[in-house]
Amino acid sequence: MFIDKYPQFTAGRVLKGEMLSLLRDYPRDYLNILYGEYADGVIAGCGLTVTGDTVAIAPGIVRCRERLYTLRQSMALPYTATGQDAIIKISFNRRKENDDYILRSGEVAIHSGLKINDGEMELGRFKLKKGARLRDIYQDFADMATEYDTVNIINVPYAVPYENTLSPLITRRFAQEALRSRPVHPFDYVFISHCAQGEPVSRSLITAYTAARLGIVTQDSTNQDMHRHLVRILQDIRQGKDMVTATGRGGGRRILVD
Structure with missing residues (x-):
């Protein structure tokens, strides 16, 4: 069952080991549950x-x-x-x-x-x-x-549920520079809004965005790969290239094996 149990320290009561154990275990239990599904x-x-x-x-x-x-x-x-x-x-x-x-x-x-x-x-x-x-x-x-x-x-490696990802300092910097260039595609704004919040953005979202935006298929992208792809996207945004232009380069989708 779910419980909320906290010791009462009042005058005249005997200090029991169980009471101290509750104080010891509660913050550890809370953090272990909160971050239990996070990667290293x-x-x-x-x-x-x-x-x-x-x-x-x-x-x-x-x-x-x-x-x-x-x-x-x-x-x-x-x-x-x-x-x-x-x-x-x-x-x-x-x-x-x-x-x-x-x-x-x-x-x-x-x-x-x-x-x-x-x-x-x-x-x-x-x-x-x-x-x-x-x-x-x-x-x-x-x-x-x-x-x-x-x-x-x-x-x-920055920890998020089930995987690690780029530092939020990196994705937030991407968002700041992209917004200054006024991206033309709503798809960009959705991803940029996640980055602008200053929280870690999941690896799966970054790789899905870069693959769609650049018209490529990536396999096992490293942190360096993700940053490099975001650099290319930022260049496209500054030049006013939308997703149709980006995916049209080279006559179709490409596979990059990093």
């Missing part, structure tokens, strides 16, 4: 900000292997210019247990290369030339994929 990825927060010679990670929540992990305070990681790929990622540790606690944790660090092992999650990447400064401000939507000297968040 960032639930909220965890944005990156460049300050001097450090990259600051904002407080946030991530989900990994059906567990929620919380970063309660922002943390700063020093970075160096190597001219090589570097990745900011969480490495989740094995469970530790003692008489008082069960601890599951994830260590955040900057690693060379772009390899993601099992039990790791990306929060961003960059390739910084020696003598250059790292930046987290983008000139436009396409600039978010710039290879050098730029914080790249395209590959960060």
Whole structure:
């Protein structure tokens, strides 16, 4: 049966273990039910900000292997210019247990290369030339994929039900630039309205929109593929090309295998 049970802490009553257990379990049960069908990825927060010679990670929540992990305070990681790929990622540790606690944790660090092992999650990447400064401000939507000297968040998995998807910062930026160009097709406005809300947009919706808008069939699109397709669509919108023009290029539908 459905219940709503909360302990009463009143003067003269004996503090029972069950009462404390209710306080312990309720928030965990609530969050586990709320995010139980979400894929692994960032639930909220965890944005990156460049300050001097450090990259600051904002407080946030991530989900990994059906567990929620919380970063309660922002943390700063020093970075160096190597001219090589570097990745900011969480490495989740094995469970530790003692008489008082069960601890599951994830260590955040900057690693060379772009390899993601099992039990790791990306929060961003960059390739910084020696003598250059790292930046987290983008000139436009396409600039978010710039290879050098730029914080790249395209590959960060954001959690939504049943799958992960692009950062809402990316889809919201797409919406902002698309609206400035006044798209001509109602189909665009429907998708853009989802993006403009600032919430993660499901991968299935993004891929369905890009396939219909570009007249292509995509298979297993990566985050980079989705961003690249949205860049192409934004170019079409700026040039005033509607869906009929877009799908007519090349004489019909095309299949892109990424």
